[in-house]
Amino acid sequence: MDIKCCLFDLDGTLLDTREDCLTVNKYILERYQLQPMPPQESIRLAAAGRREYMEAFFANTPGAVYDDALVDRAVKESIEFYLEHIADHTRPFPGVEKTLQELKQRNIRLGAVTNKYIDLTTKLFDVLNFTQYFDLIAGDNDTMPLKPNPDMLVDAMQKLQCSPGNTLMIGDNYSDLGAARQAGIKSVFVTYGYGTVMNEKPDFTINCFEELKALLI
Structure with missing residues (x-):
């Protein structure tokens, strides 16, 4: 792809x-x-x-x-x-930072799109030194509809100058998959997370974060 x-x-x-x-x-x-x-x-x-x-x-x-x-x-x-208490126990999942570094080196644009309040998201990223990996960070700002509404993803693609055909949405919940489907984006479901697919059908499924790299070859 x-x-x-x-x-x-x-x-x-x-x-x-x-x-x-x-x-x-x-x-x-x-x-x-x-x-x-x-x-x-x-x-x-x-x-x-x-x-x-x-x-x-x-x-x-x-x-x-x-x-x-x-x-x-x-x-x-x-x-x-x-x-x-934003990061008392919070840590990246195994393989996340290494994979993000490799994707950045390949000039793939990276965006975080979350239903978490944006103030919480930016504070968490700052504490964990995570901001360095992302070209865009989007969260709940009380104005943009939340996932599974696709608006957040559409807005992110516009700002990153990407199109649905060359974008992937990676998430652990039906809300991520539904937003991707409505935005015309292929979706990747991670099985190690907290959510479920519900009635959504992801395009790809991975069992650990590092498996994402195989989809981008």
């Missing part, structure tokens, strides 16, 4: 953020006396974005009385807490 651009999801694809994210969830659940959700449902909702995720916790708690203002406050507090 003549691939000139790779777009990556963040959580569960590039970085293993599970433990730090669970710590944030525990803090909010205890603070607002909310009930946890089954792990698979929690993962599915997390892919939709932080606000939708938070609202689901309130809705899942019998007797919880809440409105938009309370949900917004909980989101704000979760972000503030997360910023203080």
Whole structure:
């Protein structure tokens, strides 16, 4: 394939953020006396974005009385807490940094496109010295629709001056695959992440990050 651009999801694809994210969830659940959700449902909702995720916790708690203002406050507090613990345990998945370095050397343009709030994303990348690998970093900025809406991917391709035919989207969740499909981009599903394909059908599947290189030969 003549691939000139790779777009990556963040959580569960590039970085293993599970433990730090669970710590944030525990803090909010205890603070607002909310009930946890089954792990698979929690993962599915997390892919939709932080606000939708938070609202689901309130809705899942019998007797919880809440409105938009309370949900917004909980989101704000979760972000503030997360910023203080952004990389206590978060690390790149095996092979990620080495592979990104090789892709950069091959002049492949790299973009991170995530439903994570952009302030959290940039802070995390700065702490882990990850910004150096990427030509573009896009996240939830309260204006762009989130994946599986394709707008974030379309905007990234425009800024990176790439076309759907020479771009790959790599992710661990149906939201990544759905966004790629709607944007006309071939998708790569990583099996080591947190999500599921749901009803989506990825073009390629890899079991470790370094297998991506074989698709770009």
